[in-house]
Amino acid sequence: MKRNLPNSNLEFREAIFQGDLFLTPPTDQSLKFIQEIKNLIIEELQIEDIRKVHNILDQATFFEKIGRLRRLIYLDKKYQDLTFQILEEWGFNPQEIAFDPFRLRVITPHGHLNPKAAPIYYPHRDTWYAHPQSLIVLWLPLDDLKMEETFVFYPDYFNQLVPNNSEIFNYDNWVKDGPDLKIGWQDPDSGITANYPRSIPNFNGGKTLGFACQKGEHLFFSGAHFHQTLPQNTDQTRYSLDVRFVHLNDIMEKRGSPNLDNRSQGTTLKDYVKVRKI
Numbered sequence: 001m002k003r004n005l006p007n008s009n010l011e012f013r014e015a016i017f018q019g020d021l022f023l024t025p026p027t028d029q030s031l032k033f034i035q036e037i038k039n040l041i042i043e044e045l046q047i048e049d050i051r052k053v054h055n056i057l058d059q060a061t062f063f064e065k066i067g068r069l070r071r072l073i074y075l076d077k078k079y080q081d082l083t084f085q086i087l088e089e090w091g092f093n094p095q096e097i098a099f100d101p102f103r104l105r106v107i108t109p110h111g112h113l114n115p116k117a118a119p120i121y122y123p124h125r126d127t128w129y130a131h132p133q134s135l136i137v138l139w140l141p142l143d144d145l146k147m148e149e150t151f152v153f154y155p156d157y158f159n160q161l162v163p164n165n166s167e168i169f170n171y172d173n174w175v176k177d178g179p180d181l182k183i184g185w186q187d188p189d190s191g192i193t194a195n196y197p198r199s200i201p202n203f204n205g206g207k208t209l210g211f212a213c214q215k216g217e218h219l220f221f222s223g224a225h226f227h228q229t230l231p232q233n234t235d236q237t238r239y240s241l242d243v244r245f246v247h248l249n250d251i252m253e254k255r256g257s258p259n260l261d262n263r264s265q266g267t268t269l270k271d272y273v274k275v276r277k278i
């Protein structure tokens with residue numbers, strides 16, 4: 001994982017499109033953002049030690065509350081404006097980017113044993129959800145996390161075909177009843193009833209690349225990276241935020257990561273947030 005950015009934003013994007021991973025330091029802005037989100041979680045859950053929520057609330061109640069918050073964070077103009085500022089700190093001109101807003105994610109201890117949460121742990125490329133090949137993902141942890149609390153990349157398969165069922169994903173079907181399925185987990189049964197793309201069961205992705213991180217660090221990676229959230233039983237609930245974005249020149253000039261196996265249908269791009277013209 002690289003710590004330093006290339007000299008220009010174009011070189012930064014091109015490195016990401018070739019599979020490079022960048023983990024950059026916390027900033028005042030990212031720390032302020034995650035603290036604000038933590039405060040929202042504390043308020044919603046009415047629990048001070050939110051990393052121990054699994055010992056206090058039942059899963060259904062927890063997911064309902066988090067679902068409400070996730071929707072609020074995703075749709076709130078304030079956080080969309082902040083997204084431009086966060087990306088600007090890393091060289092992205094707000095006028096030139098578009099994004100699918102920040103989502104709050106939670107991973108609970110033994111969450112992988114809950115069939116309704118199964119899709120969280122599917123190995124996948126984010127592009128299989130009808131995102132463009134120019135997609136870049138920014139992931140922000142709300143806490144310092146050990147390697148076993150994050151996720152892994154399968155670097156051998158960045159440039160190799162992964163057998164998968166991405167053809168089942170159709171963006172227009174996904175949003176036909178509104179944005180809730182897209183935002184995630186508003187419907188507690190969607191993990192069982194909805195179509196989430198994945199590699200074929202028991203596919204061996206080869207060597208894994210994991211990471212530990214500090215709260216407020218920024219992890220940038222290509223939407224085409226094959227990766228998977230780790231099942232965990234650390235007795236700590238994990239919270240993170242992630243945003244998917246593109247540079248509009250990359251769309252125009254068809255720059256992006258190779259597409260070896262993405263057969264998802266439709267495009268999320270039409271619903272991305274762009275800077276508002278005043």
Ligand SMILES: [Fe+2]
Nearest residue numbers: 124125126227
């Ligand atoms: Fe992902």
